Amino acid sequence: MNFYSNELKALKKSGRFRTREVLNYKIKDFASNDYLGLAHNKELHRKTVDVLNDLDVHSSKASLLVNGYHQIHKDFEDELCRINGFEAGVVLGSGFNANIALIESLVRKGDKLFMDELYHASGVLATNLEHVDVTFFKHNDMDELETLLKNSKGKRNIVAVEGIYSMDGDLCPKEVFSLCDQYEAILIVDEAHSSGVVGKKLMGVYDLYNIEIKPNHIKMGTLGKAYGSFGAYILSSAHINEYLINRAKPIIYATSLSLYDTLLGHNALKYIIENKESLKEEIAKRQAIVKKELGLEIDGLIAPIVIGDNRKVIEIKNKLFEQGYSIGAIRQPTVASAILRVITRLGESCEDLTKVAQMINQEVHLED
Numbered sequence: 001m002n003f004y005s006n007e008l009k010a011l012k013k014s015g016r017f018r019t020r021e022v023l024n025y026k027i028k029d030f031a032s033n034d035y036l037g038l039a040h041n042k043e044l045h046r047k048t049v050d051v052l053n054d055l056d057v058h059s060s061k062a063s064l065l066v067n068g069y070h071q072i073h074k075d076f077e078d079e080l081c082r083i084n085g086f087e088a089g090v091v092l093g094s095g096f097n098a099n100i101a102l103i104e105s106l107v108r109k110g111d112k113l114f115m116d117e118l119y120h121a122s123g124v125l126a127t128n129l130e131h132v133d134v135t136f137f138k139h140n141d142m143d144e145l146e147t148l149l150k151n152s153k154g155k156r157n158i159v160a161v162e163g164i165y166s167m168d169g170d171l172c173p174k175e176v177f178s179l180c181d182q183y184e185a186i187l188i189v190d191e192a193h194s195s196g197v198v199g200k201k202l203m204g205v206y207d208l209y210n211i212e213i214k215p216n217h218i219k220m221g222t223l224g225k226a227y228g229s230f231g232a233y234i235l236s237s238a239h240i241n242e243y244l245i246n247r248a249k250p251i252i253y254a255t256s257l258s259l260y261d262t263l264l265g266h267n268a269l270k271y272i273i274e275n276k277e278s279l280k281e282e283i284a285k286r287q288a289i290v291k292k293e294l295g296l297e298i299d300g301l302i303a304p305i306v307i308g309d310n311r312k313v314i315e316i317k318n319k320l321f322e323q324g325y326s327i328g329a330i331r332q333p334t335v336a337s338a339i340l341r342v343i344t345r346l347g348e349s350c351e352d353l354t355k356v357a358q359m360i361n362q363e364v365h366l367e368d
Helices: 005-013 042-053 071-084 095-106 121-126 142-151 175-182 238-247 259-274 276-294 310-322 350-366
Strands: 028-030 088-092 112-116 134-137 157-162 186-190 217-222 232-236 302-306 325-330 339-343
Touching: 028 339, 028 350, 042 259, 071 088, 071 232, 071 259, 088 095, 088 238, 095 121, 095 157, 095 186, 095 217, 095 232, 095 238, 112 142, 134 142, 142 157, 142 175, 157 175, 175 186, 232 238, 259 276, 276 302, 276 350, 302 350, 310 325, 310 339, 310 350, 325 350, 339 350
Parallel strands: 028 325, 112 134, 112 157, 157 186, 186 217
Antiparallel strands: 088 232, 217 232, 302 339, 325 339
16 A cells, blocks of 8 residues: 555655665766765775774674773774864764754753754754754854843753754854853754864864863764764763763664774874865865856855755756766755755866856856
8 A cells, every 4th residue: 555645746746756866986976975085085995994804893783881882982082082172972873863862862851952943954853852942043143042042041051053054055153152151051063064174174163263172062073974984973071971871862772883984984084184284275176166166155065056946956966967977956845945065075076076067057047
């Protein structure tokens, strides 16, 4: 029986129906979040495999609290803390799980959560839990956030923002840090799309804004984007870290992050630090191309081109695919209005990025 036939028909009619496509390695990739092209770096892969080949086990086997916490996990957490200036860290299965863990465990009854309206779907999903009292504030509106914090009657106040927003590609304001410090609010910064992309050391917005790390600060980052691996980490004070390990269900009840992904992420971290100057030069080159060809100033490596028509974004995406280029066509409900999402990743050449931008520009102006 087709239990959801009506819902699927509605999705197709509105141009929001989605399908999976097996990756074609011959297509130039301007769609994935592999910002630095490290998913193609065979040297990082070889270094990781060489270490694993000398270990007695190649699987984490259990949760972090039941025999699944390996020296590989600890070494990576320690290095992340050292480079980012945090007291403690914990690795876990994905950025999606990390957001669930943070919102589900930190927001208790009587607390108030203030979340940017464009926060990632994983965090929004967690706000549906019965005990979570959430208010969404206008995107990057620090005046509204200050009013909410000033008038809050919450036992604890928690604020959730992204370093770089995954669809719009813009930065969170520096002011969010001082506001949370002023009103003693816990601040969660999802650095999934900013870590590895911005900052003096390419560590994200804490690094970019030169923020002095304080006990109320939390940084979440992913390994499946700029780090070319899979998984996530949460950095915080030792106090909050202890609390998460004891209360966050995705940490307690899930098998710990695979040893391969953890070690690959660690090797990627070392690579980014060692090559930060050349990587920043390459990032700047791509930002300049987007400015010249599309008239967009981008903070990181996400270039959103507003189209506003679900069918049109798919049409343009398919045209570029036929020419050998993959880009993102993002529709509702992920975004309010349909966009083309071009990842100006370092894994593809500046010449190809220029061609992609020029083709998009031509398609957009054909509609004028």
